[in-house]
Amino acid sequence: MTTLIKEENGNLIAEFKGRLDTAAAIQTTKDVEPLMLAENTNIILDCTDLEYISSSGLRIFIGILKNAKAKGGQVTVKNINEEISKVFQMTGFNKLFNII
Numbered sequence: 574m575t576t577l578i579k580e581e582n583g584n585l586i587a588e589f590k591g592r593l594d595t596a597a598a599i600q601t602t603k604d605v606e607p608l609m610l611a612e613n614t615n616i617i618l619d620c621t622d623l624e625y626i627s628s629s630g631l632r633i634f635i636g637i638l639k640n641a642k643a644k645g646g647q648v649t650v651k652n653i654n655e656e657i658s659k660v661f662q663m664t665g666f667n668k669l670f671n672i673i
Contacts (some may be wrong), residue, residue: 576604584615587637590622608637613636613645621652638669643644649673652664 575598577588580594585608593601608616616637620626626634638648649671661667 576601577619578605578607584617585611586617586619588619588622592625593623593633594625594627595629595657598629601630605633605637609640610618610644611641611644614641615639615646616648617660618648618650619652620650620654620657623653623657626657631660631664631666635669647671 574589574591574593579588587605587608589601591597595608595649618637620641634650641648650661651673653672658667658672661670661672
């Protein structure tokens with residue numbers, strides 16, 4: 574699992590590649606720290622290359638969302654695959670996040 578964070582047009586974009594499972598969650602939590610520090614920033618979680626997300630990964634996403642909202646930002650999730658889309662629907666995350 575790798576996470577790349579970049580800034581583009583005033584947005585922070587996190588690109589996730591691989592499987593965001595329990596084993597990867599500890600490192601991913603460290604990798605997304607810049608998102609947690611951002612204030613008044615729109616954050617895009619790019620899941621183009623994310624193959625799988627576990628409950629640990631969902632906790633990371635919800636932490637990013639709660640933190641961003643508390644600091645005046647917004648979070649958009651883009652390019653989720655069919656499997657992850659089903660997980661978002663089952664957990665209600667599809668109602669919490671702006672998904673494009």
